[in-house]
Amino acid sequence: MQIYLFWGEDDFSLAQAVDTLRQKVLDPNWATFNYDKILPDQSDAVISALNQAMTPPFGTGSRFVWLADTPIAQQCSQELFAELERTLPVIPSTTVLLLTTRNKPDSRLKSTKLLLKSAEVREFSPIPPWKTEELVKRVRQATEERGVKLTPAAIELLAECVGNDTRQLNSELDKLELYAGNTNKPLGDEAIATLVRSNTQNSLQLAAAIRQGNTAQALQLVAELIGHNEPALKIVATLTTQFRTWLLVKLGVQAGEADEKIAQAAEISNPKRIYFFRQEVKSLTVEKLQKTLPLLLELESSLKRGAQEVSTLQTKVIELCRLFY
Incomplete structure (x- = not known):
């Protein structure tokens, strides 16, 4: 049984994590048959997701069921909770069930408590803009993962420029990676000032x-x-x-x-x-x-x-x- 709960308002980072998990789980040759994304506007979305999760995968690899933008960690009827309680413990090991929501799970709900016991929970909330050390740490980590070499001063300036916008950070790193080419010399803050939109x-x-x-x-x-x-x-x-x-x-x-x-x-x-x-x-x-x-x-x-x-904005600025x- 592999169940995940991803939540937070950093849509870009959350989407990247979903994509990474999906690629890890699915056999590309059987992805069309074994991937289900169930949206909240679908009637009985949670029940549909649970039913799909109980279905064995076709061919090789696992089945990946994504219950997107689900509200069950914020509100959940007694009937729906009973279905969750009955189904989650018996989901086969060949299925990965992912639940995502922008809102913080309500820890008082029985459904949330059940998910916290059954699922691996990951938070994707933007770093508060005043936590400069965390922003610099995140930029440093991203540059290491991408193999983009920057001086410490360049990392700090890049963090100042992009703030907590992970989508812009990813875009700027694409640009800097292309600019650096095959050189092993770290880019300095002059390159950041020239290339990065701030x-x-x-x-x-x-x-x-x-x-x-x-x-x-x-x-x-x-x-x-x-x-x-x-x-x-x-x-x-x-x-x-x-x-x-x-x-x-x-x-x-x-x-x-x-x-x-x-x-x-x-x-x-x-x-x-x-x-x-x-x-x-x-x-x-x-x-x-x-x-x-x-x-x-x-x-x-x-x-x-x-x-x-x-x-x-104009009124308050005045x-x-x-x-x-």
Whole structure:
């Protein structure tokens, strides 16, 4: 019996993991007969998946049954739970059953508890943008897996440019791999600055414009970011990260903390960067920086409720800039 539960909002990484598992399980010559993807809009999707899982594979290899976007880890009727409880323990070893969902499983549900006992669970959630060390670690791991050699400075810059966007990271590594060719010399940060599209950097420029109270420049940067199809929620995430960092640095400076301690509190991997952050927050007050976070939270909430992206961003950016006039 091989049962997997993949969950999380990082759609690209989750899709890659599904594809890797599918290729591992299926014999290419019999894949058409032994692969079933069952969508949630199909009537009795869970029952259909369980029935398919009990069916022996044709030819060689295993049967791969994928119950996609299933809600059973968030809601599950008593009748459906009884069917899960009866079937999961007796699924043949020749079947791999995969369940995927974007939402975090509700650990209070009986169906979730059963899956946690029966399945291998993997989380595919985006790394929070303020966890810079984890972002750098993920980029380093990805470059090692792909065999793309980068200097430490290049890895840090690439992490800054792509943030927690795994799809863009994969795309940029394709480009860098082609650019490197057969050379064994690691690419430096100059190559990253030249080749890698950095909407994150433009969002950081937006944060700087807001910090300086420069409304005209901030609105122009908003227009450029939207023009480059940068998701509004990603812009907000970068702004939140930057203003949170500035606030933590300012609090550390006021408390007379050493750069190493400030870097640790603000989750900045390189303490030497604190010098530059000190200069950026020198003329700012803790009170003004604190006021930015509720405004950014309101902005995020509005966007998630379906507010019009451009006008909502513009309005909040103007409010944020007024804090720093």
